[in-house]
Amino acid sequence: MHALALALLATGVSLLLGPVLGAVTWNATPFNPAAVPLAVRTPYLSVWLPQGTGTALNDQWAAFWNGDVAAWTGYVKVDGQTYTWMGAANLDNTTKATQKSLEFTSTQSIFTLTAGPIDLTATFLSPVEPSDLVNQSLPFSYLGVSVKSNDGNSHSVQVYTDITGEWITGVTTWTANWKTTTGKVLTHQLQLSTQALYEEVRDHIQYGSGYYSTLNTKGTTWQTGQDTVVREQFIGNGSLANTADNYFRPISYSWPVFGFSHDLGTVTSAATEPVVFVVGHVRDPAIQYVTKNNGRQERSILFWTKFKTVSSAISTFTNDYSNALARANAFDARVKADASKISSDYADVVALSVRQALGSIEITVSKKSGEYNKDDVLTFMKEISSDGNVNTVDVIFPAWPVFLYTNPALGKQLLAPLFEYQATGQYPNRWAVHDMGSSYPKAIGHNDGQDEAMQVEESGNMLIMTLSLAQKANDTTLIKKYYNLLDQWTQYLIEDSLIPALQLSTDDFAGRLANQTNLAIKGIVGIKAMSKIADIVGDHAKAKNYSDIATSYAQQWQILALSSDKTHLTLAYGNDSSWGLAYNLYADKLLNTSVFPQSVFDLRKYPSFQGLYLEFDTRLFTETKWYANHALAYGVPLDTRHTYTKSDWEIWTAGVVTSTSVRDVLVSSVRKYAADGKSSQPLGDWYETVDGSVKGFRARPVAGGHLALLVI
Numbered sequence: 001m002h003a004l005a006l007a008l009l010a011t012g013v014s015l016l017l018g019p020v021l022g023a024v025t026w027n028a029t030p031f032n033p034a035a036v037p038l039a040v041r042t043p044y045l046s047v048w049l050p051q052g053t054g055t056a057l058n059d060q061w062a063a064f065w066n067g068d069v070a071a072w073t074g075y076v077k078v079d080g081q082t083y084t085w086m087g088a089a090n091l092d093n094t095t096k097a098t099q100k101s102l103e104f105t106s107t108q109s110i111f112t113l114t115a116g117p118i119d120l121t122a123t124f125l126s127p128v129e130p131s132d133l134v135n136q137s138l139p140f141s142y143l144g145v146s147v148k149s150n151d152g153n154s155h156s157v158q159v160y161t162d163i164t165g166e167w168i169t170g171v172t173t174w175t176a177n178w179k180t181t182t183g184k185v186l187t188h189q190l191q192l193s194t195q196a197l198y199e200e201v202r203d204h205i206q207y208g209s210g211y212y213s214t215l216n217t218k219g220t221t222w223q224t225g226q227d228t229v230v231r232e233q234f235i236g237n238g239s240l241a242n243t244a245d246n247y248f249r250p251i252s253y254s255w256p257v258f259g260f261s262h263d264l265g266t267v268t269s270a271a272t273e274p275v276v277f278v279v280g281h282v283r284d285p286a287i288q289y290v291t292k293n294n295g296r297q298e299r300s301i302l303f304w305t306k307f308k309t310v311s312s313a314i315s316t317f318t319n320d321y322s323n324a325l326a327r328a329n330a331f332d333a334r335v336k337a338d339a340s341k342i343s344s345d346y347a348d349v350v351a352l353s354v355r356q357a358l359g360s361i362e363i364t365v366s367k368k369s370g371e372y373n374k375d376d377v378l379t380f381m382k383e384i385s386s387d388g389n390v391n392t393v394d395v396i397f398p399a400w401p402v403f404l405y406t407n408p409a410l411g412k413q414l415l416a417p418l419f420e421y422q423a424t425g426q427y428p429n430r431w432a433v434h435d436m437g438s439s440y441p442k443a444i445g446h447n448d449g450q451d452e453a454m455q456v457e458e459s460g461n462m463l464i465m466t467l468s469l470a471q472k473a474n475d476t477t478l479i480k481k482y483y484n485l486l487d488q489w490t491q492y493l494i495e496d497s498l499i500p501a502l503q504l505s506t507d508d509f510a511g512r513l514a515n516q517t518n519l520a521i522k523g524i525v526g527i528k529a530m531s532k533i534a535d536i537v538g539d540h541a542k543a544k545n546y547s548d549i550a551t552s553y554a555q556q557w558q559i560l561a562l563s564s565d566k567t568h569l570t571l572a573y574g575n576d577s578s579w580g581l582a583y584n585l586y587a588d589k590l591l592n593t594s595v596f597p598q599s600v601f602d603l604r605k606y607p608s609f610q611g612l613y614l615e616f617d618t619r620l621f622t623e624t625k626w627y628a629n630h631a632l633a634y635g636v637p638l639d640t641r642h643t644y645t646k647s648d649w650e651i652w653t654a655g656v657v658t659s660t661s662v663r664d665v666l667v668s669s670v671r672k673y674a675a676d677g678k679s680s681q682p683l684g685d686w687y688e689t690v691d692g693s694v695k696g697f698r699a700r701p702v703a704g705g706h707l708a709l710l711v712i
C-alpha cells in the first residue's frame with residue numbers, strides 16, 4: 001500500500017501530493033474545490049480529498065489537512081466483480097469505478113460513482129449542530145453509502161471500507177495497538193502504544209484513540225490485518241473473516257487496516273438504505289487550561305456530560321444517522337437560502353467555509369468534585385496551519401461571523417477563556433493578549449507577556465467582539481463580569497490607536513508598519529464599542545467620555561488617513577502612494593456604531609476599487625478595464641506592498657462597499673480563486689490576486705469570516 005507515498009518519501013519529496021491531472025469527467029456542484037472536506041469536525045479529525053484540477057474519490061488517498069495521507073478505502077463487489085470507489089488501493093481483480101458527480105453543501109460532500117451495473121452514492125456528512133452544543137462537540141463524522149442498479153436488472157452487492165493507522169498519528173513508524181468490539185455496533189479502536197498527553201507531532205495529537213464503527217446488521221463482517229490480506233479477503237469472497245490480527249506493530253509495517261463489509265443482498269433500481277460508517281478521534285482530557293496562580297486544569301469534551309462511555313456516544317451517533325442527515329439538510333438549506341440573497345457565487349463560498357471554520361474548535365467542560373460542571377463550558381480553537389496557537393484573538397475575530405450566524409454562544413465560549421485568564425492578573429501587559437497558548441491543546445497563557453505582540457489589533461478585537469455578542473445574543477454577562485478589563489484595554493487604545501506605533505496587525509506576514517490607517521480604524525471603533533458597553537452597565541459618564549474621544553479621533557483620523565489630494569485612504573499616514581483594504585470599517589457596520597461618516601465608505605476614495613468600479617460603470621473610462629481584468633484577476637490586493645490578498649478580508653470589504661456591483665466582484669473573485677484548481681489543499685485564505693495561486697495557509701478557521709455578509 002501507499003507505494004506512491006512511500007516512493008515520494010524515499011526521494012525526499014513531501015507527502016503533499018499534487019493533483020492527479022486529467023480532464024474532469026464528472027458534474028461538480030457547485031465546483032471542484034481545492035480539497036473536498038470528507039471528515040472535518042475537530043483539529044484532529046480533519047480529513048480531505050486533495051482535489052486540484054480534478055481528482056476523483058478513487059484517484060488518490062484522502063489526507064489530513066496538512067497533506068499527510070489518511071488512507072480510507074472503499075470497494076464494492078457487484079455480481080462477483082470488485083470495484084474501487086474510494087482510495088488508491090487498486091489491487092488485482094479490481095476495477096476503478098467511474099465518478100459521475102461531486103456535490104458539496106455546508107455539511108456534506110456527496111459523490112456518485114458508477115461501478116458497472118450499479119451506481120454508488122457516498123455521502124460524507126460532518127454535522128454542524130449549532131443548536132445543540134453536545135452534538136456539536138461529538139468528534140465523529142459519518143460516511144453513508146447507498147447503491148442502486150443502473151441497468152434495470154437486479155445485482156448481488158457487497159460494500160467494503162477500511163481505515164489505516166494513519167488516522168492516529170503523523171509518524172507512521174510508530175507502533176499502534178487495537179481492538180474490535182462487537183455487539184449491535186461494531187467498533188475498531190486504535191491508538192498509539194506510547195501515548196503523550198497534550199503533545200502534537202506534525203499537527204496530529206499523540207494520545208487518545210481513533211474509532212471506526214458501523215451497525216452490526218445482518219450480513220456485516222469485520223476484520224483487522226495487513227492491508228492486502230484484509231482487502232483480498234473481501235475481493236475474493238465478498239465478506240470478511242471476523243478475525244483480529246493482534247500482532248501490534250508500527251503503522252507502516254505490513255500496514256494493518258481496520259475493515260468492515262456489508263452484504264446488501266439483491267439490489268434493484270431502488271436506492272438501498274445507506275449503510276453507515278462512523279469515523280472519529282477521542283482523547284480525554286482534551287485541553288490543558290491555565291488557572292490562577294499558574295495552576296493547570298484538565299478539560300474534557302462536552303459530550304462526556306451526556307455519555308458515560310465512548311461506545312455509548314458512538315452507538316447513539318451511529319443510530320442517529322437519518323435524523324442527523326435531516327437536520328443537516330435543513331441547516332444546509334437555510335445557509336444556502338440566506339447566502340443566495342447576496343448571490344449564488346456567495347452561497348458557494350459560504351458552503352465551502354462552514355465545516356472548515358467549525359472544524360477548528362472543540363467545546364469543553366471542567367470537573368468539580370468529580371462531576372462535570374455544566375456551568376463551565378469553554379470553547380477552544382486551533383489556529384490551524386499558521387502556527388497552532390490556542391484561541392488566537394485575531395483569528396477568532398475574522399472567523400467571528402460564523403459564530404454570530406450559527407450560535408453566538410460559541411463566540412462567547414471562545415472569548416471566555418481569554419477574559420478569565422487576563423482577569424487572574426497573570427498576563428503582565430495592559431493590552432489584550434494575542435492568544436491562550438503557543439501550541440494547541442495547551443491553553444496555558446503567556447505569563448511572561450511574550451506572546452506575539454498585536455497591541456491595538458487584539459485590544460480592539462476583544463472590545464468589538466464583546467459588544468457584538470451583547471447585541472446579537474442579548475448576553476451582557478461578559479461585559480458585566482469583565483468591565484474593568486475592557487476599560488483597561490480601552491485606555492490603552494486611547495493612547496495608541498489614533499497614532500498607532502510601529503506594530504503588527506493581524507496580517508503579520510506583511511510585517512510591522514507605523515501609523516496603519518486600517519489598524520487605527522479598529523482602535524477607534526474599539527473605543528466607541530467601550531462607550532456602548534459603558535452605557536449597558538449604566539456608566540453613562542464614561543460612555544459619553546469615550547464616545548467623545550472616538551468621535552474626535554475619527555475626525556482627526558480622516559485628516560491623517562486621506563491622501564493629500566483627498567482622493568483615497570492611505571495604507572499608512574502620510575504615504576500618498578499607498579493604499580490598502582480598509583476592512584476594519586466592517587466592524588463599524590457590524591456594531592452600528594457609525595463612528596466613521598458614510599463618505600469614508602465611498603468607493604471613489606479607494607484607488608484599489610477604481611479599476612473594479614470603472615469596469616462596472618461603462619460611463620467612465622473603459623481603458624482601466626484592462627487593470628480590472630488583468631492585474632486584479634482574483635480580487636483586490638490587500639495593500640500596495642504586495643499583490644496578494646486575504647479571502648476573509650475580501651469578503652469583509654464586500655460588506656463595507658456601497659456599490660452592489662463592486663461587492664459582487666469581490667465575492668466572485670474569492671469564488672473564482674476557490675474553484676480555480678491551482679491547489680490541492682484545504683481552502684487557503686492567503687492568495688495571489690494576479691494568478692489565483694495560494695500564497696500560504698490552509699484549512700484555517702478564518703474561513704468563518706466568509707459569512708460576514710450574513711450578519712450585517
Ligand SMILES: *[C@@H]1O[C@H](CO)[C@@H](O)[C@H](O)[C@H]1NC(C)=O
Binds near residue numbers: 093232235236
Ligand atoms: C484474481 O482472480 C483470479 C481468478 O478468479 C484468481 O485466480 C486470483 O487468485 C485472483 N487474484 C487475487 C490477487 O485475488
Ligand SMILES: *[C@@H]1O[C@H](CO)[C@@H](O)[C@H](O)[C@H]1NC(C)=O
Binds near residue numbers: 132316327
Ligand atoms: C442531538 O443529537 C441527538 C442524538 O444524539 C438527537 O436525538 C437530537 O435531536 C439532537 N439535538 C438537536 C437539537 O438537534
Ligand SMILES: *[C@@H]1O[C@H](CO)[C@@H](O)[C@H](O)[C@H]1NC(C)=O
Binds near residue numbers: 237239241
Ligand atoms: C467466504 O464467505 C463465506 C460466507 O459468505 C464463508 O462461509 C467462507 O468461509 C468464506 N471463505 C473464506 C475463504 O473466508
Ligand SMILES: *[C@@H]1O[C@H](CO)[C@@H](O)[C@H](O)[C@H]1NC(C)=O
Binds near residue numbers: 474
Ligand atoms: C435582553 O435581556 C434582558 C435581560 O436578560 C431582557 O430583559 C430583555 O428582554 C432581553 N431583550 C431581548 C430583545 O431579548
Ligand SMILES: *[C@@H]1O[C@H](CO)[C@@H](O)[C@H](O)[C@H]1NC(C)=O
Binds near residue numbers: 514573574
Ligand atoms: C505617524 O503619524 C504622525 C502624525 O502624522 C507623525 O507625527 C509621526 O511621525 C508618524 N510616525 C511615523 C513612524 O511615521
Ligand SMILES: *[C@@H]1O[C@H](CO)[C@@H](O)[C@H](O)[C@H]1NC(C)=O
Binds near residue numbers: 491494545546
Ligand atoms: C476620559 O477618559 C480618559 C482616558 O481614560 C481620561 O484620561 C480622561 O480624564 C477622561 N475624561 C473625563 C472627562 O472623564
Ligand SMILES: *[C@@H]1O[C@H](CO)[C@@H](O)[C@H](O)[C@H]1NC(C)=O
Binds near residue numbers: 592594
Ligand atoms: C443604528 O443606529 C442608529 C443610530 O445611530 C439607529 O437609528 C438605528 O436604528 C440603528 N440600527 C440598528 C439596526 O440597530
Ligand SMILES: *[C@@H]1O[C@H](CO)[C@@H](O)[C@H](O)[C@H]1NC(C)=O
Binds near residue numbers: 576577578579639641
Ligand atoms: C509608501 O508606500 C509604498 C507602497 O506601499 C511603498 O513602496 C513606499 O516604500 C512607502 N514609502 C514610505 C516612505 O514608507
